[in-house]
Amino acid sequence: MRRQIPLMLVFIFGIFMIFQYFVPHESSEWIYEFLLDWIYIIGIFALALGIWSLIRVSVAKIKAHKSGWGYPIITLAGLFLMILFGFTGYRDGSWGFYFMTAEGLSNPMFRHFFDYIMIPIQSTMFALLAFFIASAAYRAFRARNIMASLLLVAALVVMLRFNPYLGPIGPVIADTASWLLNVPNLAAKRAIIIGVGLGMVATSLKIILGIERGYLGKG
Amino acid sequence: MNIFDRMMSLDRRWVFLLLVVVCAVTYIVPFQVPIRVEGEVRSIYDFIDTLKPGEIVFIAIDYDPNALAELHPMCYAVMEHCFRKNLKVIVTALSQNGPGMAEQAILNISDSLMLDREYNGVLYEGREIRNGEDYAFLGYKPYFALVILGMGQNFRIPFPTDYYGTPLDSIPMMQGVQNYDQVACVVDLSAGNITDAWISYGQGRFYFPLALGLTGVMGADYYPYLNSRQIFGLMAGLYGAAQYEEMANNPGLAKDGMRVQVYAHLVIILFILMGNIGYFMGRRDEKK
Secondary structure (H helix, E strand, O other): OOOHHHHHHHHHHHHHHHHHHHOOOHHHHHHHHHHHHHHHHHHHHHHHHHHHHHHHHHHHHHHHOOOOOHHHHHHHHHHHHHHHHHHEEEEOOEEEEOOOOHHHHHOHHHHHHHHHHHHHHHHHHHHHHHHHHHHHHHHHOOOOOHHHHHHHHHHHHHHHOOOOOOOOHHHHHHHHHHHHHHOHHHHHHHHHHHHHHHHHHHHHHHHHOOOOOHHHOOO | OOHHHHHHOOOHHHHHHHHHHHHHHHHHOOOOOOOOOOHHHHHHHHHHHOOOOOOEEEEEEEOOHHHHHHHHHHHHHHHHHHHHOOOEEEEEOOOOOHHHHHHHHHHHHHHHHOOOEEEOOEEEOOOOOOEOOOEEEEEOOOOHHHHHHHHHHOOOOOOOEOOOOOEHHHOHHHOOOOOHHHOOEEEEEEOOOHHHHHHHHHHHHHOOOEEEEEOHHHHHHHHHHHHOOOOOEEEEHHHHHHHHHHHHOOOOHHHHHHHHHHHHHHHHHHHHHHHHHHHHHHHHHHHO
16 A cells, blocks of 8 residues: 555546646636645645754764764754744834744844855855866867867857957857857757657656656665 | 977966956956847847836846856846836746845845936936835745746735735735736746746746846757747846846946956967867877
């Protein structure tokens, strides 16, 4: 039964969702909306599970004094501080905890932690990529054979397409880049998208019909 | 080790150093880089520019701070254009850190809109934009595909209240606004696979005009949708944002950033050419 019930549920809801798409009846829409609500409810449990898992793993690392055990302290401090600030707000002349309303959004600390810690950290991490890409491009883009040469030329053309200092060849490069994006790139991407789409349909049907059962785990 | 071997195996710290110097100098020294506007960006600008005051543009801010450098300028340019044209804007944020980005953008644009400005020969008087009247910020909900589908039925399904907890029915500009049918177009600014959901579940099912603003690396992946007319416009990376600013005659973060990007690309090209010259000359010596 532990395997039959999930298989049955997947079959029933999978088939329903396929047919629902083609049935614009009110009752079909109602069931569809009802099912969407259920996905949120399941998602909330997944969120709680994720937070619990993060706390458990972090606490275990801190207790065991594993290498880098200071980082989980920062992780937990960030987690609890943001939760605290998010639920603390100002209303009717005084500060208080508000769990059901959005007063926490006006808490300046909630805003400042995001603006002055989160944004600079994430932006910096992403900006570092520029240096690694520069170094990787220098090492990897070598015209060793015809295919590598084609890749190299295409990369140079696309990189140069918005360079305004190329004089009369500037528009030629821009047009060539536009052709590369709109013709060979489009053809290749379209083939990939169609292939992926067909693969998704096949995999979905296999799951709905119970042929693919990997999602059930080994239990 | 001869000079060609050295050209091929330069220590990567030299690459980093030259890139830092070029980025710093071009950032500090103020000058403008000419921008050539392409059709895919022009079509977004033209679409928004021809909307009548009061029409609604839906802007989906689906990016986190890591894509801020490329997508925030796009967001500022499009949103300011909408508000200057007296259009109404519905904003959602379907990535986890999106609400912070959206709120920051709205606050900064609100300040900028207080000033009188002249764009393309038209004087726009400064005004205060009001939450609920000029824009509605619906906030974040998880499971973006479901949210996009839900909004196709009614915005109130995934968002019974806005980000600040006000019921959608109490928001003046949301009166009579049920779903995408009341929206002139959707502009999705995204740095991830939320874009695919907007194309497949949003435009594919509800047929609204959709334009995309993406990071530079994502741009090439979405050209097929432009060709198939599933999207009516595409802005890719900082260059896309700079083109929009150029069209709007409103130079901002993107045009500022373009001078850094143009020269950083030249440095990368220089190193690629240097490596290849070293490689070919080295091979020639080996053959001899």
